[in-house]
Amino acid sequence: MFDIGVNLTSTQFAADRDKVVKRAREAGVTGMLITGTNALESQQAQRLAERQPDFCWSTAGVHPHHASEWSNETANTLRRLAERPQVVAIGECGLDFNRNLAAHERFAAVLAPWLPKLPGAVVHCFTGTRDELEACLAMGLSVGITGWVCDERRGMALREMLPLIPAERLLLETDAPYLLPRDMHPRPTSRRNEPCFLPHIVQQVAKWRGEEQEALAEQVDRNARALFRLP
Numbered sequence: 001m002f003d004i005g006v007n008l009t010s011t012q013f014a015a016d017r018d019k020v021v022k023r024a025r026e027a028g029v030t031g032m033l034i035t036g037t038n039a040l041e042s043q044q045a046q047r048l049a050e051r052q053p054d055f056c057w058s059t060a061g062v063h064p065h066h067a068s069e070w071s072n073e074t075a076n077t078l079r080r081l082a083e084r085p086q087v088v089a090i091g092e093c094g095l096d097f098n099r100n101l102a103a104h105e106r107f108a109a110v111l112a113p114w115l116p117k118l119p120g121a122v123v124h125c126f127t128g129t130r131d132e133l134e135a136c137l138a139m140g141l142s143v144g145i146t147g148w149v150c151d152e153r154r155g156m157a158l159r160e161m162l163p164l165i166p167a168e169r170l171l172l173e174t175d176a177p178y179l180l181p182r183d184m185h186p187r188p189t190s191r192r193n194e195p196c197f198l199p200h201i202v203q204q205v206a207k208w209r210g211e212e213q214e215a216l217a218e219q220v221d222r223n224a225r226a227l228f229r230l231p
Contacts, residue, residue, distance in 0.1 A: 001029055001030055001172065001198055001218075001220055002029070002030055002032070002033075002172075002221045002223075002224035002225065003024070003031070003032045003033065003173055003174050003195045004033045004144055004171045004172070004173045005033060005124055005125065005146070005173030005174065006032045006035060006173070006174060006176050006195050007035050007037070007175065007176060007177060008021075008032070008034045008045065008048055008176075009036075009044040009045050009048065012177040013177065017048070020176075020194055021052055021055070021056065021195075023194060024194070024195040024196045024198070025055065026196070027196035027198070029195050029198050030221050031056070031057070031224065031225070031230065032055065032057075033057050033058065033059060033088070034048055034049050034056055034057070034058040035058075035059055035091070035092060036058060036060045036081075036087075036091070036092070037062070037063040037066060037092055038063065038066040038069055039062070039069070039078065042059070042061060042062075042077070042078065042081055042087075043077065043081065045060070046060070046081055046084050046086050046087055049086035054231070056086070057086050057087070057088045057230065058087050059087065059089040059090065059092070060087050060091075061091040061093045062078075062093060063093075063096075064092075064093075064095055064096035078090070088228040088230065091124065094107060095107045095110070104128060104132045108135055111139070115139060119229075120142065120227045121140075121141050121142070122141060122142040122143065122227060123141050123142070123143050123144060125144055125146050125148070125173065126144055126145060126158070127154075129157070130157075134164070137164075137165070142169045142170070142223065142227055143169055143170060143171065144171045144172070144173050145158070145162070145165075145171070145172055145173070145201070145205060146173050146174065146175045146201070147175070147181035147182075147197070147200075147201050149162065149201070149204065149205065150181035150184075150200070150201065150204055151181075151183075152183065153182075159208050162205060162208050162209050163210070168219075168223060170219070170220060170223060171227070172201055172202060172205065172220045173198075174194065174197055174198050176195050176197075177193050177194070180192065180193040181193075181204070184197065184200055202216055202217050202220070
């Protein structure tokens, strides 16, 4: 099982990053993609991935929350990073309308002209509506599902949509240290999410999709490696 979204550069992991990776391996995680959210953290993510060859890779991008930091220097930094073997995707990137929850239509309009030029793309941490899910699938996008789906307060609608995602388009992620699954028993003493909790997400998603857990774990690993062109 492959975790396509780990914010390992977060200060929440400052004291024990190596142990976090070790716990993930011991839990059966087969690979991790470390997320870059701005120029500095994209560089940090690449260096962290370099320390864990054949297990960790990274992305280089600028999250919408950091859009005000964009500059020619930022663009050049991302281009340089994209040439590194550990950097296998550009991201995070996109639109974030904060409390004005209507970014999807604009996102689709901006992305559509570029789709023929992209080798692939994933909608990371999808939490949208059924219409938005169907639109993403129609555009050929893969869909990243997090522990949000394990939240009985906010994730029920998404849970019901899980069977709509074709097996070859489904990716799973923890988005650690965020989005700790709420239905873990016993509940972790810390509110910090970790990639070692990915097996729980796999277990729950498999149950709600009516699939075997082991088969789903293998499928999402194949999907991640195919999308990001990994061995």
